[in-house]
Amino acid sequence: MSRTRSYDNSGRVEAAAETRRRVIATARDLLVSEGYHAMSVAQLARTAGLSPQTVYNSVGGKAEVVKAVYDVMLAGDEDPTPMSERPEFLAMGEAPDRAAFGRAYAAWSASIYARVGSLLGVLLADGAGGDQGLRDFVSTIDRERRTGNGHAVDTLERRHGLAPGRDREELVDEIWTLTAAEVYDRLVRRCGWTHEAYAAWLGDALAAATAREVSGRKR
Incomplete structure (x- = not known):
């Protein structure tokens, strides 16, 4: 009799969450030090050591990144x-x-x-x-x-x-x-x-x- 093997994707979920935190933290530093108009997704990705596509996949484009940074700073944490x-x-x-x-x-x-x-x-x-x-x-x-x-x-x-x-x-x-x-x-x-x-x-x-x-x- 065959058994269905459960798949534990907790490691992947945590890795995705860590990537998102990395993008947001890097974007926060860039925004505060260099300003909104100076920051691009390409620069953000390069500074974070990620690909631009990873930035898009984990948070979104520039507008979504700025809002995510604001929300985390506003609340002081990532609790929704x-x-x-x-x-x-x-x-x-x-x-x-x-x-x-x-x-x-x-x-x-x-x-x-x-x-x-x-x-x-x-x-x-x-x-x-x-x-x-x-x-x-x-x-x-x-x-x-x-x-x-x-x-x-x-x-x-x-x-x-x-x-x-x-x-x-x-x-x-x-x-x-x-x-x-x-x-x-x-x-x-x-x-x-x-x-x-x-x-x-x-x-x-x-x-x-x-x-x-x-x-x-x-x-």
């Missing part, structure tokens, strides 16, 4: 768990009032920029120009950040309710603007603020935004 489902985000729900929630969210946002700010500075420094991939990247991270801002406002509303007269979408608009990568880049890289000064400013701004009552105004 959404940011809004992580313990650090969920812990903000324990803030005792609206202003404290705003400060907690500011601290969490600032901690993200501590990880990813160097990359965003490079990506924003020269603008997208005619590069559709970079424009798409900026649009994507803006959209993702707004989704995250919405999750934060929903948490605030469940925990404390919105301040009297506050419109949910208007509050999301304000938080989306205050936490923008361009604002961080403008204050820290272009104006020379320290990261700590930025975090303190953002804490004051988000505390005011989440606690402020509004009367007699419509969007």
Whole structure:
């Protein structure tokens, strides 16, 4: 009687994961040191000691590589768990009032920029120009950040309710603007603020935004 032999492909899976990590780490170093426009898939492959096809197979083209680098730096790891489902985000729900929630969210946002700010500075420094991939990247991270801002406002509303007269979408608009990568880049890289000064400013701004009552105004 014949038996079906099971095939263990764990070694191949780990090798593929290691190649992906290698591509992302090399791309991160190239982007931060040489800039977005200077990095190509060919240069990335050469620096990583891989073939261009391996880069395409493991991560994708330049746009996918940049997004992968950003996602890993944003999260601080390769865990695919959404940011809004992580313990650090969920812990903000324990803030005792609206202003404290705003400060907690500011601290969490600032901690993200501590990880990813160097990359965003490079990506924003020269603008997208005619590069559709970079424009798409900026649009994507803006959209993702707004989704995250919405999750934060929903948490605030469940925990404390919105301040009297506050419109949910208007509050999301304000938080989306205050936490923008361009604002961080403008204050820290272009104006020379320290990261700590930025975090303190953002804490004051988000505390005011989440606690402020509004009367007699419509969007």
